[in-house]
Amino acid sequence: MAHAPGPLDELDRKIIAALTANARTSFAEIGTAIGLSATAVKRRVDRMRETGVITGFTATVRPAALGWRTEAYIEVYCDGAAPPRRIAEVVRRYPEITAAMTVSGGADALLHVRATDVEHFEEVLERIRTESFIRKTISYMVLSHLIPDSPEAGAGSSAVQGYGLDEPGSPTR
Amino acid sequence: MAHAPGPLDELDRKIIAALTANARTSFAEIGTAIGLSATAVKRRVDRMRETGVITGFTATVRPAALGWRTEAYIEVYCDGAAPPRRIAEVVRRYPEITAAMTVSGGADALLHVRATDVEHFEEVLERIRTESFIRKTISYMVLSHLIPDSPEAGAGSSAVQGYGLDEPGSPTR
DNA sequence: CCTGAAAGATCGGGCGA
């Protein structure tokens, strides 16, 4: 939680590369790969967590396997003074909203939404549109991913995920 | 790599929740938490990796700490027949493009881009705009994230990340 | 499908260079 990132050397970067490739790689294995002892690797990892460079370790899951089969981005246009704080409060109430940010350009905010299916998405969209300060929305349904593994992880400062128990109970079947 | 996801029971979901919260949680700990032996937990995790439910384990990193301080979404409008395959090929050549997808709505594709700074982003954008089939682009610079931890991980079927050694050599300093 | 046992690897703290 400290905040003194301090420059990372090449060893730190290699450690990060190893851990992003596989978060469960042992410190010993990383160590032999980069010419350091397991202890030294662990210390560096601890320090990077301390300073907020590494914000966590997470399993990546195929959302469809958990029942989230629909994905969309929503541009949000707000009334006059749209205080980001207000938007943030509202947005946090939706488990379907997995990312939200203010943006420059036409829209005030951009939301990333996951839903079980199109019906569910429509329901979420309608709920969002009734929020007091929202003037207009434009939705982009995601059709297909062009990059097999779209990282995007750590877009904010991710540490905990936890989409999985929120809503859908129907696996791939 | 097999593909027969087969329904997940509640135990599987709890294991996923534990591993997304912290990918380095030991099987033993997960086991005691959900009332299973470490062996049983491992077997279930192995199976879920096998069937593609869990696609990998990754460290989440604060991009700014690695030198990626600028983030944007780009709507791409293509000429006439815009074959997704063609777009995918091109898009894969850009290390700065961390996610790309085809979308319904006005635009043909939506790109997520990370750059070291605004100058770098402008340079990337200009390169993208010279691609043969692109007619028009609209950029949204990300100003601030409204959800502290925007998961988004596993948007596709993530297993490896690896942004970190591609370009920027300048840490936080 | 599960548990339990056992061998080897890993973790994590302490200590000295």
Next chain:
DNA sequence: TCGCCCGATCTTTCAGG
């Protein structure tokens, strides 16, 4: 900062219900 040492814990395979 590092590497080495060591007890506790974890991983992984195997046998058995």
